[in-house]
Amino acid sequence: MKQMQFWKNPDTVHGGAHREGKRKIARVIAIKSPMHVTFKSDRARGAWNFHRFDKAIEEKVYALAQKYRVRIRLYQNVGNHLHMAAQARTRWEFQRFLRVVPQAVAYLVTGTRRGNAVGKFWSGLVHTRVVHWGKDWFNMKGYIARNRFEAAGAPRDLVDKWLKEARSAWYATPS
Secondary structure (H helix, E strand, O other), X not given: OOOOOOOOOOOOEEOOOOOOOOOOOOOXXXXXXXXXXXXXXXXXXXXXXXXXXXXXXXXXXXXXXXXXXXXXXXXXXXXXXXEEEEEEOOHHHHHHHHHHHXXXXXXXXXXXXXXXXXXXXXXXXXXXEEOOOOHHHHHHHHHHHHHHHHHOOOOHXXXXXXXXXXXXXXXXXXX
């Protein structure tokens, strides 16, 4: 017989398609672990593709990270979404960062300002996930690397082959 579990394991994911229709649940934020953050826009095509504004977006993200004392461990612009591994010192600073970055990126890409709306730009809530150190961290690094190569136009089978070799090197124990 299975023992009843009295304490639920905390959910480590919030936003994106994972929390569709459940907006009022508090976002899980870890201070001692990095968070995998994804900002996604279905409208980021053609003139609004993030690659066209790559340097400006990256500079803005890092400037806001410095302002809100958020450490960006990994960053990748994929064209229609942004991936990053971020770590904040406090919940308050991370929440401010997640509130301001989408607004700043949308202003950069669309050229709009307050009072001159272009409609809904982002596809949903910012997706965040707590990343635990160790194997989970290396898997996330591989995922972001895969996105980098696929955004550059590399075929998926070649990327998978390269990542398989890279993972075996990452997990190799020194003799």
